[in-house]
Amino acid sequence: MATKSVTCEETIDVLVDYCDGSMDSTTLASFEAHFADCPPCLDFLKTYKTTIRVSQQALGSDEIPDSVSTRLRSFLRERCQGKKTGGESV
Secondary structure, X not given: OOXXXXXXXXXXXXXXXXXXXXXXXXXXXHHHHHHHHXXXXXXXXXXXXXXXXXXXXXXOOOOOOHHHHHHHHHHHHHHHOOOOOOOOOO
């Protein structure tokens, strides 16, 4: 079964979903195919994952409250899609 072609822009727009594992298997396959054929996006993904890992290490065992985590994910999704957050402070 062929996977839907994904653009670089689409990849960046939902990178948070890709990294947190919230994509369905069909969409995930499309993104993995894109990463296999697009070295710049793969490099960006590696940098993004490294940033997540380093940030988690810096926090140590401190947990981010769910409300803050939800707001942060929303903020990042909107910023990656080039939208403003409506003036909310994160």
